[in-house]
Amino acid sequence: MIKSVSVxxxxxxxxxxxxxxxxxxxxxxxxKRVCIVTGTHGDELEGQYVCAQLAKFLSDNKQYLTGVVxxxxxxxxxxxxxxxxxFPMFDLDMNRIFPGSPNGSLAESVAYDIVxxxxxxxxxxxxxxSNIFLREIPQVRLSEQTEAMLFPYALxxxxxxxxIHTAATVLESxxxxxxxxxxxxxLVVEMGVGxxxxxxxxxxxFNGILNLLRELGMWSGxxxxxxxxxxxxxxxxxxxxxxxxxxxxxxxxxxxxVKTGELIGKVLDPITGNMVELAVSPCDGLLFTLRExxxxxxxxxxARILGDGNG
Amino acid sequence: xxxxxxxxxxxxxRQSMDVIGYTFGSGELSCCIVGAxxxxxxxxxxxxxxxxxxxxxxxxxxxxAKDKSIMVIPCANYYSMNIGKRFWTMDNTDIxxxxxxxDLGETxxxxxxxxxxxxxxxxxxxxMASFYQKGDFFPxxxxxxxxQESYESLSDxxxxxxxIREPSPYDTVTLNYNWQxxxxxxxxxxxTYTDHIGGQSTxxxxxxxxxxxxxxxxxxxxxxPGSHTRILSEDKICRVSVNKAGxxxxxxxxxxxxKAGGLLCEIIHPLEGNVIDQIVxxxxxxxxxxxxxxxxxxxxxxxxxxxx
Numbered sequence: 001m002i003k004s005v006s007v008x009x010x011x012x013x014x015x016x017x018x019x020x021x022x023x024x025x026x027x028x029x030x031x032k033r034v035c036i037v038t039g040t041h042g043d044e045l046e047g048q049y050v051c052a053q054l055a056k057f058l059s060d061n062k063q064y065l066t067g068v069v070x071x072x073x074x075x076x077x078x079x080x081x082x083x084x085x086x087f088p089m090f091d092l093d094m095n096r097i098f099p100g101s102p103n104g105s106l107a108e109s110v111a112y113d114i115v116x117x118x119x120x121x122x123x124x125x126x127x128x129x130s131n132i133f134l135r136e137i138p139q140v141r142l143s144e145q146t147e148a149m150l151f152p153y154a155l156x157x158x159x160x161x162x163x164i165h166t167a168a169t170v171l172e173s174x175x176x177x178x179x180x181x182x183x184x185x186x187l188v189v190e191m192g193v194g195x196x197x198x199x200x201x202x203x204x205x206f207n208g209i210l211n212l213l214r215e216l217g218m219w220s221g222x223x224x225x226x227x228x229x230x231x232x233x234x235x236x237x238x239x240x241x242x243x244x245x246x247x248x249x250x251x252x253x254x255x256x257x258v259k260t261g262e263l264i265g266k267v268l269d270p271i272t273g274n275m276v277e278l279a280v281s282p283c284d285g286l287l288f289t290l291r292e293x294x295x296x297x298x299x300x301x302x303a304r305i306l307g308d309g310n311g
Numbered sequence: 312x313x314x315x316x317x318x319x320x321x322x323x324x325r326q327s328m329d330v331i332g333y334t335f336g337s338g339e340l341s342c343c344i345v346g347a348x349x350x351x352x353x354x355x356x357x358x359x360x361x362x363x364x365x366x367x368x369x370x371x372x373x374x375x376a377k378d379k380s381i382m383v384i385p386c387a388n389y390y391s392m393n394i395g396k397r398f399w400t401m402d403n404t405d406i407x408x409x410x411x412x413x414d415l416g417e418t419x420x421x422x423x424x425x426x427x428x429x430x431x432x433x434x435x436x437x438x439m440a441s442f443y444q445k446g447d448f449f450p451x452x453x454x455x456x457x458x459q460e461s462y463e464s465l466s467d468x469x470x471x472x473x474x475i476r477e478p479s480p481y482d483t484v485t486l487n488y489n490w491q492x493x494x495x496x497x498x499x500x501x502x503t504y505t506d507h508i509g510g511q512s513t514x515x516x517x518x519x520x521x522x523x524x525x526x527x528x529x530x531x532x533x534x535x536p537g538s539h540t541r542i543l544s545e546d547k548i549c550r551v552s553v554n555k556a557g558x559x560x561x562x563x564x565x566x567x568x569x570k571a572g573g574l575l576c577e578i579i580h581p582l583e584g585n586v587i588d589q590i591v592x593x594x595x596x597x598x599x600x601x602x603x604x605x606x607x608x609x610x611x612x613x614x615x616x617x618x619x
Contacts, residue, residue, distance in 0.1 A: 009556035011606035012581045085403065089608065091443040096481050103552070105444070106610040133402060172480040241415060245321040270323055297401060298320055299418035 005072065006113035008106050018075055018110060020117070021051075023058045024068040031067035032218050035118045036209065038072070038127040040095050040175065042079020042086070046192040047127035049202040054209060064221030069213070070121070075114050075175075083195070085131070098178040115178055122216065123153060124186040125209060126176050132194035133293040134301060137255050137286075138201050140229075141188045143167040146180050150187055156215050158208025158226040159189065160255070161288050161306065164233055193292045230286055230306060238282035238305040242267055242296040246276050250302075254290040257308075264303050267296060283307045312367050317384060318425030320418065322400075328390045330426060335366045338378030341529045343433040343495075344520060345384045345426075345486065348407045349398060350391025351506040355439035358502060358516045359385035365517060374532040381529060382433070387426055408481065410489040427489065435464075435527060436490040437520055440499035444612065446602045447565045450515045453499045453545070455482060457491045462542055464496060467526035468519040469537015472599070472617065476545045498523075503565065548599060551614040555588040557581045559607045563614075567598045575614055578607065594618050 006018040036054060038047025051073040058069055074080050078088045087094045090107040097104075100111025118124055130136045139161035140154040147164050154162045171177055179186040189205060192198040204227075211226045213219035242248065250265035252258065258281040267277035279302050281287070289304035296302070317332040346352065346359035363383050369375060386392065390400045398405050404419045411431070412424025430436065442448065451472040452465055465473025482488050490497035500519060503512035522537050524530040553559075558579040563569055569592045578588040590613070600615035607613060 009609040011556045011558070011608060016608070091397065092481070103550070104610065105552070105612055106608045109610045131402070169480050169483040239415065241417065245323040247323065295323060295401065297322060297418040299416060299421040300401075301417055 005117045006110045008109060016078060016106070016110070018072070018077065018114060021055050021071040021073070022068060023055065023062065023065065023071070025062045025065040027067070032122040032216050033068040033070065033120070034209075034213060034216065034218065035070045035072065035121045035124040036127065037075060037114075037118065037124060037175065039074035039076055039080050040126070041093075041128065041131075041194075042076050042082065042084045042088075043132055043194040044085075044129035045080070045195060045197055046129040046202055048073060048080075049197045049199065050127055050205050050209070053202065053206045057206070057210075061221055064219055065213070066220070067216075067218040069218075070118070072114070072118075075110075085194075095175060096173045098173055098175045111175075115175070115182075118179060119182055119184050121184050123212065124176075124179055124184055125157070125189060125212075126186055127189045127191075127205070129192045129194050129196075130190060130289075130292075133291060135193040135254050135290050135292045136190050137161055137288045138189065138191035138204055139163055139288065141165060141190055143171070143177075149180070150185055153185065153187055153212065155229065156208065156212045156226065157187065157189065158204055158211060158224070159191075159229050160227060161286070162229045162231045163237075163306075164231070232306055235285070236283065236307040238285065238307060239301065240264060240279055240282060240303040240305070242277060242279065242300045242302050243298055244277040245297050246270060247294045248279070248291050248296045248300070248302055249294070250290055252287065252290075254287060256287050257285065258287050258305060259284050265291075279303070281305055312363075312370060317429045318387075318422060320422060320425075322390070325390065328388075330384060330387045330422070332429065333363045333366075333383045333385075334380055335370045335383075336375035336380040336529075338380055340433045341379040341381060342435040342437065342524060342527065343382045343384070343430040344437045344439070345387065345430065346439045347386040347392065348388055348438075348486065349405065349441065350388055350393075350395065351397045352439070352441050353392070353506050354502050354504045354508050354513060355441060356386045356392070357508045358439050358513050358520075359383050361513060361517045362520055365521060369530060369532060372532075374530055376529055376531050379529045381524065382430065384426070384430070387422065407486055408484045410484055410486050411493075423486075427486070431490065431493045431495065433495055435523075436487070436495045436497040437523070438486055438490075438497070438499050439516065440487075440501050441505040442501070442600075444602065445604050446600050447503050448501045449565050449597065449599045449617070450503060450512055450519070451501050451599075452519070453501065454497070455485075455488050455491055457488065464523075464526075465498070465542050466540040467523045468498070468500070468540065469522045469535075470515075470519050470540060471538045473540045473542040474545045474548075475542070547618060549594055549596065549616040549618060550612050551575060551590060551592070551616060552610050552612045553578055553588065553590060553607050554609060556607055556609045557587055559602065559605060559613060561601060561613075563598050563601070565598050565601050569596060569598060569616070571595050581606070592616060
């Protein structure tokens with residue numbers, strides 16, 4: 001059942017409508033509710049296919065479902081529709097305005113309605129792609145503050161990596177932080193690359209969400225054996241940023257294990273063809289982030305490597 | 312005047328972007344003034360340019376106090392300004408959400424780091440600020456409430472209003488907030504416009520900055536004392552938003568005094584031309600901010616009213 005979560009008038013005859021698809025079955029007084037949210041950033045599309053797969057599959061196989069699954073495929077529909085990362089006409093990142101306000105601007109008012117609608121769910125999965133610059137393996141990101149509450153659920157999601165990071169004050173205005181602080185367990189998934197759909201990653205997460213539903217007692221249909229993710233706990237993350245400007249040509253596959261000093265790629269000066277930087281791994285470990293967009297400035301992130309924990 | 316490169320970054324396809332700082336006087340790092348961090352902050356850059364010109368003449372006349380120095384950085388992001396973009400050219404990130412910066416981080420983190428290293432040790436910092444929403448302001452000065460300083464210095468600008476802002480999470484990565492964490496008394500000065508240069512408002516901001524420098528005994532010269540400053544918390548401002556979307560027809564402008572019940576604006580049906588809503592002021596007050604767009608969405612903040 002398609003429901004409107006937030007409706008607001010745009011200047012010329014049209015309404016901005018945030019929708020969700022509610023799929024429910026076998027409702028009991030204490031039945032659970034899981035929310036799948038994506039489309040906060042208009043250039044992140046991986047979640048679109050996860051939501052589409054889930055909506056179709058759960059609707060067609062409702063007999064195995066107990067409880068409620070709410071799917072929000074586009075909480076920034078104007079952004080997705082116009083290939084705009086942020087909320088069009090509003091210069092702030094939508095994931096920096098939560099919990100929003102009923103009396104605020106249009107974006108703040110929409111943010112408030114979304115939080116109000118999701119709050120109280122048993123679990124929320126907030127799906128992000130990377131931006132257009134970087135490709136990520138499927139991963140769950142948790143802050144240390146929420147690790148104890150969320151880590152067991154992260155293991156259910158069939159991802160390759162769980163990144164537990166230190167909390168940053170600026171992230172207190174994200175949807176996930178807002179919901180977690182209100183007691184609605186919310187996990188952030190990052191995978192793939194901006195403006196693209198990576199079918200294999202989407203299917204991987206789709207299977208993970210089915211597994212989560214099974215673990216919560218909401219799904220009695222078939223599921224696949226989920227992966228055992230690598231966890232960042234006690235393992236450093238090596239950042240490889242370009243110091244030169246040019247075009248980045250990677251020479252190693254994303255998701256590989258690399259050795260310290262191993263070549264990740266080269267930065268070339270486009271007018272002379274000369275190599276201006278050799279990008280080598282700062283540590284042994286898993287290459288979980290690799291630059292996708294070739295043009296780089298000094299500082300552009302080329303790769304992130306999860307250390308293997310051997311110092 | 313000494314002109315030097317505060318920070319430089321290379322692009323694969325353009326000349327390097329050299330962030331220029333202009334230093335006047337010598338000795339103690341007394342005050343740093345930063346203009347445009349975003350590509351559309353044209354008035355903010357123009358104010359700093361006028362300040363550079365004014366300080367050059369004042370320095371020649373010997374008006375800068377002994378053992379005091381002032382640095383002005385008119386534009387820290389002309390790559391974006393030259394292509395008409397507000398945020399960073401490539402990844403659309405905001406330099407003013409990257410402070411205190413990180414020298415091994417992403418490009419805008421490196422710019423913020425390079426800039427901050429050069430300016431963090433000044434006793435006073437003034438940023439020519441802009442607002443994320445399209446609109447015009449009554450000129451004013453603002454401090455972030457980091458509970459570390461007194462707010463009496465707001466009066467030294469001689470502007471009618473000095474505001475104290477309770478920081479939001481996103482404020483913690485701004486220049487102003489980090490300046491204050493480093494022990495600098497930092498102020499955001501809002502002129503009337505952002506993406507165009509208003510002659511009078513530019514002069515108002517230039518005069519306010521010079522007045523502040525005189526009050527802090529960094530400059531020694533005679534200046535008009537300016538206005539009495541009313542200092543109040545930002546949350547005392549009354550936000551006026553619209554409940555209908557359409558064409559905005561404003562009936563008041565920034566600086567106008569309005570009585571409770573006075574008409575502020577009308578919303579016109581965008582296709583049929585009739586008035587679909589009228590917004591009146593809930594309070595007696597002065598129009599402090601006016602949205603400058605022609606079309607409004609539902610919930611758009613169209614005015615901020617200063618009570619009293």
